[in-house]
Amino acid sequence: VGAIGPWNWPMMISVWQLAPALRMGNTVVMKPSEYTPLSVLALVKVINSVLPEGVLNIVTGDGKVGAALSTSQGIDKLMFTGSTETGRKIVESTAASLARVTLELGGNDAGIVLDDVNAKEIAEGLFWGAFINTGQTCAAMKRLYVPESIYDEVVDALVEVAKNMPMGVGLEEENVLGPLQNKQQFDIVDKLVKAAKDGGARVLVGGDPDYDQPGYFFPATLVADIDNDNPLVAEEQFGPALPIIKYSTVDEAIEMANSLDVGLGSSVWSADRERALEVASQLEAGTTWINAHGNVDPRIPFGGTKNSGYGVEFGVEGLKGLAYPHVVNG
Incomplete structure (x- = not known):
């Protein structure tokens, strides 16, 4: 799983990405925003004090690093939180590998x-x-x-x-x-x-x-x-x-x-x-x-419609998005 995060809630949204990905048995490569890499680097260092080497990985840099991650043939699933404009570029860049994508994009x-x-x-x-x-x-x-x-x-x-x-x-x-x-x-x-x-x-x-x-x-x-x-x-x-x-x-x-x-x-x-x-x-x-606004709950699926993206995070549906269905018939 490749995970590209935003600058506005860097540690929290990184957890939203890496925790379900690890829970479903994936290895993860994270790319935090170039505006806010330090808190995510510190978070990954703490988590990696107990994880086996190579399970959770982090790369830093600007959009070129994110583009390399989204075009990598080694990525089966890509999670992105950020702007609609960048989300469109990610959809285009994953076309060759057909990596599954969850996009949580801009809203108004x-x-x-x-x-x-x-x-x-x-x-x-x-x-x-x-x-x-x-x-x-x-x-x-x-x-x-x-x-x-x-x-x-x-x-x-x-x-x-x-x-x-x-x-x-x-x-x-x-x-x-x-x-x-x-x-x-x-x-x-x-x-x-x-x-x-x-x-x-x-x-x-x-x-x-x-x-x-x-x-x-x-x-x-x-x-x-x-x-x-x-x-x-x-x-x-x-x-x-x-x-x-x-x-x-x-x-x-x-x-x-x-x-x-x-x-x-x-x-x-x-x-x-x-x-x-x-x-x-x-x-x-x-x-x-x-009578409230923005109260997200990790037990309840969260995602957007129209140009705010597709796929969901959180809940059972969010976990399902981080695994392949595999039918064994016989």
Whole structure:
């Protein structure tokens, strides 16, 4: 099994890849992101203190190393977590060997709030659904749809939560939000927030980073009164900026949520479970959470639809994806 990991949760996602692969009896070659190799190197060193030599292997480097891994004839299965663009390249490069592939790719997760909620009760859950790991999570909520009847209530409640979430160096215990991992990602978030401002959207909190501050700190940013086709909504920001889009009918919200070519996660927020389930059943996503967002569980299959990839991790189905079915008939 070849495993190519991302920079946003380097150790955790590496465990998601290597643990089931080893459990199903495979040897593994891991390639961590060139942005975050050190923690994964340390993890593999610890694991290899008890594994036989050659079972778990690690190679580091940039995309050329990943490309070599994906074209290797010695790889029977490839697991990749990362961007849709790179996922497409992996599919192309594995064509010659016909290696099996599990892809967990980019998402632009939608959350839909229904008009029966208590805005203050759900505000913190909405915030962390979007801003966990400072928004650098594939299955974080990246666009929020709110009915016009309670739009101002939800917006005000979110602003109150955001104002009380300190950002800073992680070694300082009071901080709960940290920096973006690299300059490239900082520039993407900065560009998309500027596009929202240029489009006439209203920045409620954040939006103006201190460019002279060391580290790639972008303040937690909430953006209201934004069009659904604005780049901050239509493109995955992968950072601490949440656009809040107003809708008139639930059908309109579902249509907007399904309008993009990605479908990793989604969520529905309601005081009525049956009503929430009815809306959830119409969303195009690998996972839809009710009154939560991004709560993955290793016992439950997790994967995407559309351009968010194929195959699943976790659960029995994820384990099955790391072995060949073999029928002995006779």
